[in-house]
Amino acid sequence: MRQTPKAGLALTACLVLCGQTDWPSFGNDPGAMRYSPLKQIHTGNVHHLQPAWSYRLGKPGSEAVPVIVNGVMYVNAPDGVYALVPETGDLLWKYETSPLAIRGLAYWPGTGGLHSRLFTGNGHQLLALDTTTGKPAPGFGNEGRVDLKKDMLGDLPDARYALQSPPAVFGDVIITGSSNGENLPTRGAYGDIRGWDAKTGKLLWTFHTVPRPGEPGAETWPKDAWKNRSGTNVWGFFTVDVKRGIVYAPLGSPTSDFYGADRVGDNLYGNSLLALDARTGKKLWYQQLVHHDIWDYDPAAPPALFDIRRGGRVIPAVAQITKTGLLFVFDRTTGVPVYGMEEREVPQTIVPGEATSKTQPFPLKPPPLGKNTFRIDEMYDRSPDHARFCTELFEANQMKIGGPYTPLPLQGNALFFPSTLGGGNWGGVSIDPALGLLFVNVMHIGQWGHMEKKGDDYVRASAYGTYARFWNRDTLIPCQNPPFGEMIAVDLATGDIAWRSVLGRIEALEAIGVRNTGTLNMGGSIATAGGLVFIGATNDSRFRAFDSKTGKLVWETKIEASAHTSPMTYLGRDGRQYVAVMAAGGGGFLGGGSSNTLVAYALPDVSRKPLPTTVTKAISDAAAARKGLPTVGAFVPIALPAGGDKRLLEKTCGTGCHSIEVVTSQRMNTQKWTELVQNMVARGAQANDQEVKIISDYLAKSLGQ
Numbered sequence: 001m002r003q004t005p006k007a008g009l010a011l012t013a014c015l016v017l018c019g020q021t022d023w024p025s026f027g028n029d030p031g032a033m034r035y036s037p038l039k040q041i042h043t044g045n046v047h048h049l050q051p052a053w054s055y056r057l058g059k060p061g062s063e064a065v066p067v068i069v070n071g072v073m074y075v076n077a078p079d080g081v082y083a084l085v086p087e088t089g090d091l092l093w094k095y096e097t098s099p100l101a102i103r104g105l106a107y108w109p110g111t112g113g114l115h116s117r118l119f120t121g122n123g124h125q126l127l128a129l130d131t132t133t134g135k136p137a138p139g140f141g142n143e144g145r146v147d148l149k150k151d152m153l154g155d156l157p158d159a160r161y162a163l164q165s166p167p168a169v170f171g172d173v174i175i176t177g178s179s180n181g182e183n184l185p186t187r188g189a190y191g192d193i194r195g196w197d198a199k200t201g202k203l204l205w206t207f208h209t210v211p212r213p214g215e216p217g218a219e220t221w222p223k224d225a226w227k228n229r230s231g232t233n234v235w236g237f238f239t240v241d242v243k244r245g246i247v248y249a250p251l252g253s254p255t256s257d258f259y260g261a262d263r264v265g266d267n268l269y270g271n272s273l274l275a276l277d278a279r280t281g282k283k284l285w286y287q288q289l290v291h292h293d294i295w296d297y298d299p300a301a302p303p304a305l306f307d308i309r310r311g312g313r314v315i316p317a318v319a320q321i322t323k324t325g326l327l328f329v330f331d332r333t334t335g336v337p338v339y340g341m342e343e344r345e346v347p348q349t350i351v352p353g354e355a356t357s358k359t360q361p362f363p364l365k366p367p368p369l370g371k372n373t374f375r376i377d378e379m380y381d382r383s384p385d386h387a388r389f390c391t392e393l394f395e396a397n398q399m400k401i402g403g404p405y406t407p408l409p410l411q412g413n414a415l416f417f418p419s420t421l422g423g424g425n426w427g428g429v430s431i432d433p434a435l436g437l438l439f440v441n442v443m444h445i446g447q448w449g450h451m452e453k454k455g456d457d458y459v460r461a462s463a464y465g466t467y468a469r470f471w472n473r474d475t476l477i478p479c480q481n482p483p484f485g486e487m488i489a490v491d492l493a494t495g496d497i498a499w500r501s502v503l504g505r506i507e508a509l510e511a512i513g514v515r516n517t518g519t520l521n522m523g524g525s526i527a528t529a530g531g532l533v534f535i536g537a538t539n540d541s542r543f544r545a546f547d548s549k550t551g552k553l554v555w556e557t558k559i560e561a562s563a564h565t566s567p568m569t570y571l572g573r574d575g576r577q578y579v580a581v582m583a584a585g586g587g588g589f590l591g592g593g594s595s596n597t598l599v600a601y602a603l604p605d606v607s608r609k610p611l612p613t614t615v616t617k618a619i620s621d622a623a624a625a626r627k628g629l630p631t632v633g634a635f636v637p638i639a640l641p642a643g644g645d646k647r648l649l650e651k652t653c654g655t656g657c658h659s660i661e662v663v664t665s666q667r668m669n670t671q672k673w674t675e676l677v678q679n680m681v682a683r684g685a686q687a688n689d690q691e692v693k694i695i696s697d698y699l700a701k702s703l704g705q
Contacts, residue, residue: 025067032303033431034526034527039530054089060078063102072131081129085619087576099123104165105119106174115137116132117198126176161180177233182257184255188231190229191231192209195281207281210232212226221263221265225263230254231256232252234250238302240278250300252300285335287328287337291361299322299323301427309493321429325372325423326363326372339495341362360404366490366495383509398412399415411450413450416447418443421469421590430527432529437548443484444483445520446470446480447468447469485538502516504539532548534567534581537566561595573612576603579600582598652677668703669704
């Protein structure tokens with residue numbers, strides 16, 4: 001492990017300036033409304049946004065949302081934690097380690113003379129970094145780490161265990177979930193929720209997510225089914241009601257995902273929204289959103305906390321979007337549904353040994369946001385080739401259409417909506433408290449398959465494998481008529497839908513005249529006082545802004561890869577509002593390129609204040625310390641030398657695919673530039689071999705290492 005660079009680390013603490021509007025956690029506030037009061041960027045000027053800087057992190061695959069505290073941006077990638085200057089993208093320090101949590105980190109402000117710390121997952125360890133040094137925090141656990149696997153493995157010494165999402169912070173308590181496996185084998189590490197002392201790493205409390213004998217909820221499991229029960233874990237995001245001292249936990253499904261003969265019953269607290277006392281871990285209330293899950297419908301999105309003003313009173317509320325496409329809203333102090341909820345009868349399984357719940361919970365409002373029904377006349381018919389593919393897929397696999405919570409059959413194949421992807425997913429919602437609107441993105445994609453005997457168990461199977469989606473798996477185009485992805489606003493006062501807009505595009509369909517399709521998406525949105533909702537998420541490698549009031553698309557730009565995460569915004573010390581998003585692609589499920597570039601946008605015509613000398617000195621010292629060290633560079637895009645070579649570069653590399661700043665923020669040698677340009681040509685850029693050489697030589701001369 002290595003810290004680089006050493007110079008400039010202590011100066012991080014000096015980058016504190018009055019008037020800075022930060023983004024201190026993945027959801028901005030601890031309750032994850034993902035709302036910013038900034039309005040320098042608004043509906044009237046958002047179309048002027050331009051790239052301000054970009055920074056290419058190490059290995060691809062990050063789904064992280066950066067945080068900004070006291071004028072420093074912190075972000076993690078699979079290979080380490082980075083501290084950046086948020087106005088320029090310059091690197092202050094990097095702590096190099098792997099594997100690192102892919103969905104972000106949490107900031108603790110320090111206390112009693114202790115420096116502030118960053119907390120993130122480092123494989124099965126909880127890592128604490130001192131923000132003033134960029135090194136593991138002394139006095140926390142063992143050299144800045146706590147082994148999270150301890151006491152979680154039962155009698156399985158090699159069970160999987162990791163922390164992939166940021167922990168929650170409440171005062172001096174750090175609250176962790178886990179990723180412990182979801183499919184076969186059923187046995188694995190426990191998914192318990194735990195609270196730790198932020199100063200020392202001492203374990204403060206544990207909540208058993210699968211109740212032990214004698215604990216409330218144990219009756220929803222067979223005898224001894226709790227032993228080494230994997231799943232039933234918070235692999236997504238916690239949120240915290242700081243005023244009331246409550247932490248909200250969205251619990252995933254128990255193992256195994258698709259067959260539960262060894263866990264007959266409702267299986268608390270699987271698939272539940274759980275409210276705990278953040279100081280003690282004591283259960284306050286819960287609502288189970290799926291009983292005895294055999295569909296992989298685990299909730300993982302941040303439970304968003306906000307107030308609803310209705311009938312002259314204020315309701316403290318929490319909203320949970322789910323893979324089922326259902327949005328549940330509860331009073332966050334009592335767990336009582338705000339818009340009502342009822343149990344509805346659902347189809348029953350015939351798989352031997354299995355016993356599904358006779359009913360499932362449905363909110364009375366809002367109506368399903370994700371598609372959860374399908375009729376044969378909704379089969380895709382917009383273009384002949386894909387329509388033919390979909391019809392043949394349906395008929396060749398003898399699919400029978402089912403409704404919500406359809407169990408998979410033993411013969412033929414069931415087709416129903418949504419798939420294991422959602423609906424909604426871990427991206428969650430954003431909220432504009434002034435407008436009283438909640439914004440959420442959903443995708444519409446079905447699933448199909450059947451159950452087969454394998455040893456003593458039954459497993460999910462199909463011609464597409466375990467996870468069969470109703471799409472062309474080569475093009476990722478769904479097999480029902482569009483829209484395939486939507487942005488939706490919900491009126492919080494009434495629970496009604498305020499507007500729906502198509503989200504995303506499919507270029508292959510647009511090329512043959514099929515437009516306004518939307519596309520699959522994974523990630524979330526933010527809302528601002530400028531009347532805007534910003535979102536990446538889609539697998540078409542674009543970043544967008546919608547008008548909060550109307551749902552009209554008001555800005556769209558191409559980015560290097562799909563942003564399967566959520567954006568953030570902040571006010572720089574130079575007086576400019578920035579909007580940043582991680583273009584990482586590599587989402588596996590949805591595609592969208594493979595990169596790991598953090599890109600920030602700002603208005604070009606805003607008068608910029610000079611950065612303080614403490615900041616410029618920190619940048620200079622850090623850059624000097626990096627000389628001669630292998631590192632991922634962070635550079636402000638520069639103006640290239642004029643001439644014919646520049647025009648050829650702009651013609652080839654700056655049209656259609658991305659902005660030219662994506663190119664000019666890199667520093668590489670001739671070989672690497674040649675490989676990059678050749679890759680652009682392979683992906684559609686127009687240049688012959690001679691032009692590739694001219695461009696590569698020009699870039700190596702102007703932007704060499």
